[in-house]
Amino acid sequence: MLVIIAESEAFPLARGDVDVSLTRRTVLKSAAAAVPVAALSTLPASATGLREPAAIGRLAEKIEAGMAKxxxxxxxxxxxxxxxxxxxxFGVTNVDTGEPVSGDTVFRIGSTSKTFTATAIMRLVERGRISLDRPVRAYLPDFATQDPSVAARVTVRQLLNHSAGWQGDYFEDTGQGDGALAQYVAGMTKVPQLTPLGKVFSYNNAAIGVAGRIIEVVTGKPYETAARELVVDPLGLVHSRFFHSELDGFSVAASHNIVDGKPVVEPSFDAMPRALHSIGGLISSARDQLRYARYHLGHRDLPKLLSDRSRLAMQSHPGPGGTLFVELNGVGVSWMLRPTAQGPTVVQHGGDWSGQHSGFLFVPQRDFAITLLTNSESGPSLVAELFADDWALQEFAGVSNLRAVPQELPPSRLAAYEGTYVSQQIGLDGKPEELGLDLTADSGELVAGMGGQALFRFAFYRKDYVLAQNPDGTPTHVRANFVRGSDGQVEWLRYGGRLFRRQSATKKALRPAKLRHPATVW
Incomplete structure (x- = not known):
């Protein structure tokens, strides 16, 4: 069966971490059913009598319009x-109950959870329990991968900067017991190695699962307990938990699917394998997420979990670069480091799970942070407008993406990119699944299709880098790039941070029989 899994961050055919499918997301972008938007909750600043900046009002209007659209x-x-x-x-937690969302309503934040895992790792680094540049086997002596040489050499840092090189989308459900993560990591031998260790960025959920297991072994505690003791509780994140059983008394955002253009509560979306908690399992609120962002901005009114040196090290010294919906200089210690035309670095993550999609970024040089949590399968469309596009960055931080002007290329140049590209994942049942995309030249651009259906267009803006557009040419706010092999020929398409291997120029991709799968981020 071919399945699509964004982030991060379903194969990410529009966002990364546990991510949703491109095909579904493309369809969702066309949904225009109006949804009532509840009255805004009172802002802390309003309570003090301070006037709300006009930019905040414009942001609220943009969110309300996007929710309706x-x-x-x-x-x-x-x-x-x-x-x-x-x-x-904004709006309601559940279309059936009409309960309004507040700043303390909790959503599953998806792959922003990875940065909590990394922050916990850094606390253990400062205690001398872990070294980022030691091999994983220093902590997991029995660690094994499909390529034995990689298992012997991969470091903790390479897990966290997404350069381990093995297939990243490994989602096997190993149960809900305390041994779930250990069993998940023991299954890494079924995950194929795609690229040489440390050389290529490819978004890697599985690698962060291994990092979570290191935390368990070093602390002698289940991942969730260790993460709470090391990060969540010391920061006073009182509305952040890993298990639904811990949410009694909380305002909880229900997950919604889209049916005939309208949101419908879908309880099955709430389930998550426990093995994926270090990858994308934290449930949190906008207020807690903003507090967490302010901590990583270095605000002195918050508990000092890490030295400034360690905190800043998470935001620097990136591994290999590429794209994950936006261009990246690379990944530091789990943080996506995004360049801007003006110079300041955007530090970013975000996350996706079925029916729960969010964005998270901050700009240290501008002392600015924003997080948005949504409760619908169509959430990625609004998140892309605010976290991949320039609007919010320009409005609040005075920075923008690197310049990207689409160009039309002649057929002779496009021919080097045409073909069928295939990416893989290991699903909840532990079985491999594939997604194929056909890229063909048309009017100076590449059309990406599946089963004869055009899904989007790629317009080049510099060598090997493209803007993804809807079939009608409207923007998706997403960038992608091609990766060349040692012979200089195009070997991969990197989309949503994942690698799609170029297989042939003639084989046509099959259309998936099913497009439903959990997503991970970006």
Missing amino acids: YAIPGAGLGVWHRGREYVRG
């Missing part, structure tokens, strides 16, 4: 701007 029932927003905090809820 994309059929998103509810959203939680947190913004830190010019020394003030703005937290509010």
Whole structure:
């Protein structure tokens, strides 16, 4: 069966971490069912009598318009701007109950959880329990991968900067017991090695699962307990938990699917294999996420979990670069490091799970942070507008993406990129699944299709780098790039941070029989 899994961050045919499918996301972008938007919650700044900046009002209007356009029932927003905090809820937690979203409503944050795993690792680094540049086997002596030489050499840092080189989308459900993560890591021998260790960026959920297992072994505690003791509780994140059983008394955002253009509660989306908790399992609120962002901005009013040196090290010295919906200089210690035309670095993550999609970024040089949590399968469309496009960055931080002007290329140049590209994952049942995309030249661009259906267009803006557009030419706010092999020929398409191997120029990709799968981020 061919399946699509964004982030991060379904194969990410529009966002990364546990991510949703491109095909579904493309369809969802066309949904225009209006959804009632509840009254805004009171802002802390409003309570003090301070006037709300006009930019916050424009942001609220953009969110409300996006919720109506994309059929998103509810959203939680947190913004830190010019020394003030703005937290509010939009819409409803559940279309069946009509309960309003507040700044304390909890959503599953998906792959932003990876940065909590990395922060916990860094606390253990400072205690002398872990070294980023020691091999994984220093902590997991029996660690094995399909390529034995990689298992012997891969370091903790390479796990966290997504350069381990093995297939990243490994989602096997190993149960809900305390041994789930250990069993998951023991299954790494079924995960193929794609690229040489440390040489190529490819978004890697499985690698962060291994990092989570290191935390368990070093602390002697289940991952969730260790993460709470090392990060969540010391920071005072009172609405952040890993298990639904811990949410009694909380306002909880229900997950919604889109049916006939309208949001419908889908309880099955709430299930997550316990083995994926270090990868994308944290449930949190906009208020808690903003507090967490302010910690990583270095605000002195918050508990000091790490030295400034360690905190800043997470945001620097990136591994190999590429694209993950935006261009990346690379990944530091789990943080995506995004260049801007003006110079300041954007530190970014975000995450996706079925029916729960979010964005998270901050700009240290501008003391700005924003997080948005949504409760609909169509959430990635709004998240892309605010976290991949320039609008929010320009409005609040005065920075923008690197310049990208689409160019038309002659057929002779496009021929080097044409062909069928295939990516793989290991699903919840432990079985391999594939996704194939056909790329063909058309009017100076590449058309990406599946089963004869055009899904989007790639317009080149510099060598090997493309802007992804909808079939009608409207923007998706997503960038991707091609990766060349040692012979200089195009070997991979990197889309949503994942690698699609170029297989042939004639074989046509099959259309998946099913497009439903959990997503991971970006």
